[in-house]
Amino acid sequence: MFGSIIVSGLAMGAIYALIGITYNTMFATSRVMSFTAGQLGMLGGVLGSLFILKLGLPPWLGFIATLAGCAVMGVVTELVAVRPVLKSLDQHLYVLSTLALALMVQQVTAIGWGTEPQPFPRLFGLGSGITDEKFWLPVIACALVVLGLEYLYRRTLVGMAFLAVAEDNFAARALGLPERRLRVWSYVLAAVIGGIAGFASGQLMLAFFANGTLLNFYGFVPVALGGLGNNRGALVGGLALGLFQQAANFTVGGVFASIAVFVLFIVVLLAVPQGLFGSSTARRV
Amino acid sequence: MPLSRRNFVLGTTSILGASAIGAPRFARAASEPLRIGWLAALTGPSSAPGVGFDRGVKFAAETLNAAGGVKGRKIEIITRDTQGDPTKAVNATQEMINSIKVDAIWGPTNSGESLAVTPIMARARMPNIHPCVIDSLIDPKKFPNAFRIAPSNEQWDDATREYCLKVLKVKKIAVIGDTTGYGVSALKASVANFKRDGAEVVYSNNIDATQPDMTPDMTRARNAGAEVIVIWSVSTGMEARLFNARGEMGWDVNFAGHPSMASGEIRGLLTKPQNWDKVYAVGYRSCSYDASGKLPARSQEFVDKVQGKVNLDDTLFWWVTAGYDAVQMVAKAVQESGASSKEIIAYWNTLNPYPGYFGDYKYSPEQHNGYPTSDVVMSAANSAKHGTFALAPGYA
Numbered sequence: 001m002f003g004s005i006i007v008s009g010l011a012m013g014a015i016y017a018l019i020g021i022t023y024n025t026m027f028a029t030s031r032v033m034s035f036t037a038g039q040l041g042m043l044g045g046v047l048g049s050l051f052i053l054k055l056g057l058p059p060w061l062g063f064i065a066t067l068a069g070c071a072v073m074g075v076v077t078e079l080v081a082v083r084p085v086l087k088s089l090d091q092h093l094y095v096l097s098t099l100a101l102a103l104m105v106q107q108v109t110a111i112g113w114g115t116e117p118q119p120f121p122r123l124f125g126l127g128s129g130i131t132d133e134k135f136w137l138p139v140i141a142c143a144l145v146v147l148g149l150e151y152l153y154r155r156t157l158v159g160m161a162f163l164a165v166a167e168d169n170f171a172a173r174a175l176g177l178p179e180r181r182l183r184v185w186s187y188v189l190a191a192v193i194g195g196i197a198g199f200a201s202g203q204l205m206l207a208f209f210a211n212g213t214l215l216n217f218y219g220f221v222p223v224a225l226g227g228l229g230n231n232r233g234a235l236v237g238g239l240a241l242g243l244f245q246q247a248a249n250f251t252v253g254g255v256f257a258s259i260a261v262f263v264l265f266i267v268v269l270l271a272v273p274q275g276l277f278g279s280s281t282a283r284r285v
Numbered sequence: 286m287p288l289s290r291r292n293f294v295l296g297t298t299s300i301l302g303a304s305a306i307g308a309p310r311f312a313r314a315a316s317e318p319l320r321i322g323w324l325a326a327l328t329g330p331s332s333a334p335g336v337g338f339d340r341g342v343k344f345a346a347e348t349l350n351a352a353g354g355v356k357g358r359k360i361e362i363i364t365r366d367t368q369g370d371p372t373k374a375v376n377a378t379q380e381m382i383n384s385i386k387v388d389a390i391w392g393p394t395n396s397g398e399s400l401a402v403t404p405i406m407a408r409a410r411m412p413n414i415h416p417c418v419i420d421s422l423i424d425p426k427k428f429p430n431a432f433r434i435a436p437s438n439e440q441w442d443d444a445t446r447e448y449c450l451k452v453l454k455v456k457k458i459a460v461i462g463d464t465t466g467y468g469v470s471a472l473k474a475s476v477a478n479f480k481r482d483g484a485e486v487v488y489s490n491n492i493d494a495t496q497p498d499m500t501p502d503m504t505r506a507r508n509a510g511a512e513v514i515v516i517w518s519v520s521t522g523m524e525a526r527l528f529n530a531r532g533e534m535g536w537d538v539n540f541a542g543h544p545s546m547a548s549g550e551i552r553g554l555l556t557k558p559q560n561w562d563k564v565y566a567v568g569y570r571s572c573s574y575d576a577s578g579k580l581p582a583r584s585q586e587f588v589d590k591v592q593g594k595v596n597l598d599d600t601l602f603w604w605v606t607a608g609y610d611a612v613q614m615v616a617k618a619v620q621e622s623g624a625s626s627k628e629i630i631a632y633w634n635t636l637n638p639y640p641g642y643f644g645d646y647k648y649s650p651e652q653h654n655g656y657p658t659s660d661v662v663m664s665a666a667n668s669a670k671h672g673t674f675a676l677a678p679g680y681a
Contacts, residue, residue: 001504008498111328117522119553129533204497206522206554214495249501254490255464 003130005246011135011204013242014142015041018197019219020226020234021145025190026077027229028166029183031089034098036077038216039105040070040191042209044198045120046113049207052121059123067195074191077101078184102212109209120202134203141200145193146235162186166229218245221265227275237276318361319354319624321346321615322381324392324402326369334394337600337672338416339364341608342391344595345616355616358624362612363387371401378402382409388624389413391611396422396467403428412618412629414611419467423653430626432633432648434607434614434641436656441567442475444661445541448565449513450484452663452679453539459488459511461502461527463518468494471517471543479515487511494520499530507536516542525554532560540564540666547666547674561667565677568664571643572602573676580673587642588671602672603643610641 022037047069051062081097126133152159164172165182173179198211205211221241226233244264248257268276323342326335346360354360363385365377374393381387382405389412393399399417406413407428415422416435423433436444449455458479462472469491476486487509492502506514514531516524524546531538533556540546540563547566555561571584580588587606591597595605617639618632636655638645646655664674 004498004500004504008500012497116548116550117520117525117554118550201497205495208495208522210495246498246501249496249498250504253502253505254492258493 001250005243005250007130007135008204009243009246010239011138011201011242012246013239014138015197015201015205015215015238016218016222016241017235017238018138018142018145018193018200019215020222020238021149021231022190022194022197023219023223024229024231024234025149025186025193026082029162029169029179029186030078030082030086032082032086032094032098033228034077034082034094034187034190035216036073036081036098036102036105037190037194038214038219039102039212040073040194041198041201041215041219042109042212043070043073043105044195044200045202045205045207045211046109046118046198046209047195048199048202049118049120050113053119059121063199066199067192070191070195070198071188072191073105074187074189074194075184077191078187082183082187102216106209106212109212113207113209115209117206117208120207122203132203134201138197138200138204141196142235142238145196146231149231158185221261223275225265225268225276227277230275230277233275233277316358318359319616319619320361320363320385320387321612322378322385322387322390322392323362323364324367324374324377324381324390324394324398325364326394326398327364327366328368332369333600334604335366335369337604338392338394338608340595340600341605341610342612344591344605345609345612349612349616355619358619360612360616367393367398369395369398371398374398374402375405378405382406382411387411388619388626389615389629391415391608391615393417403431406430410626410630412615412626412633414614414633416607416611425651425653428653429650430630432653433655434611434643434646435603436567436569436658436661437654438471439474440654440656440658440661441543442471442478443658444567444663445515446475446478446482446484448663448677448679449479449515449541450482452677453513453541455512455539456484457487457510457512458484459506459509459514460486461489461506461514461516461518462491463494463520463523464491465494465518468518475515475517492523494518494523496523497526499523499526500534503527503530503534503536507534507538511538513539513541516540516546518543519545521545521548521550522554525551525560528560528564529554529556532557537563541566541663543567547664547669549669551666558667564666565663566666566674568662568674568676569603569644570660570662570676571606572673573662573664574670574673575676578670583640583642584673597671600672605672606641606643610639610643610646613641614639614646 019037019041026034047066051057051065052059081101085093085097124133153163161177161182165179169179222234222237225237245261248260325339326332346362349360367374367377391414394416396417396419399415399422403422407430410430413431414434418438420437420439460472460475462468476489479486488506488511544567546564571581574580618629622628622632633648634650636648638647644656644660648655663677665677668675
């Protein structure tokens, strides 16, 4: 039982962490919490199954096509749901616009793909039981994404430009950085991360239109736990959430497991409102 | 009032006048087609049953019209695609009652829609047949116009419980439902009924259907000593994960319960085909073939009748036959009694039984659940053949 809790808890935790990072990446350049993050994860699974199982593409090509499809969705999100409401961020209209887009994506998927879960292909055919690839693929994907993002933000000019826009977009614009283009690219990057989460977890979560809502919900928890905009916090928060959730499934089970997860979530937020790794910022009054 | 010559003249003139006004309407009604409203979820989520029912509906209308219709009136099916949406079902029902003025309505075919439209049809006294399973949809006092052509959820539960206790002869039961309203209420009823019949419910739980790994719940059920696992959920993903978890645990416990466990979609979600063995889903005697592969005679007659005209390969046999029977029942009521709502409802109340292809339906003014419980049986979930299934082991 202990092995199952660790293995499947880490796998689910890695998926939640990746969706949390998707939220953060979109938030960094736009100050918008885009509720399309979970739907990007769902699309990763559905498009992967579509390209590989239905259209017969080889897995590597299916993977690239899936990420390309998610990237397009990222651009659409920025153009349709984010850009029009940026001027009035204080009114939080983005909650409505991104939720509306997320619902549209979900409904279109339900109509076009179906409301029943569809199979996702085995990618490498490795392992069985608790060593099955469906458990360790999300963990490896999460590790690679985190390392890749660290490299991007610390070692590349583009990454530093992202950070500059995230830090102070007015100052970044004054320095001549193409803020709007960088924002679009950050949405593309976020969408690719969401797509990787969905693709890597396809065997575990199946290609299912309703996964978007689940990922939106549970992917938001590590963001809140770890601190908004903090990828390391999202990683730790996601893994902790996955492990705790799976332990609760084994010990109390069913709906009580969800209750246990959210009781803990509320307790943590009451104790540390800015998140475990977030820092409180002063507000000019 | 004394009968004077003036009163007599006034009265007879009034009667003659009223008859004259009503006569053209009566003549028009006799030449008008017999309109049957069909509330069908043909597109969007949950459209598979609607598509299957629709094939039976169209075939019945074509057959009746080819034979000259009913009392010289052609059958006209007024189909509205509700997409499984209760709001669209309500709008379509209002249109059928108020604008099109249909003679009877068949459908809707899912309980969510039916909960929304049943009171509307009851207020309009519109004869209605539907196949929705929620028990509260049938109440001859509140909804004297509504008749069920398929089993209720209670009948599914009875068949499953009887199979577990009398055929499998097990006493320690695990009951699992999903977290939808249906899953919660079905689990509660099932647990209560098992306990009432002397079984020991060693484990029961509602699981989120999107939970990716079912090993925790299966482990808890095994540790509790379960000898059969009863499932109440429409989620094929959840069911396939439960079967896969059983396979990975090397546990050979039986599954029994909801018909969706026999859905073809499960095949693609299994890690091994044998994970679907020893899974018994609710089925129907008319749609089950025996050990020699033979269907009951009347069902075979239907298969022969629709050969080359209706595709049975990608749907369920009972959807097609129930759609066919529903249209035939409306036609039969008009043929035998009359076309008014009152006459159709009164006729259905006398059916004892109506020999349909899906089953022998029995109705009375007090009982509008027409499907015979004895015809609700368990099927081997992985044995689908042209929409029919093999009887589960243990049936004669």
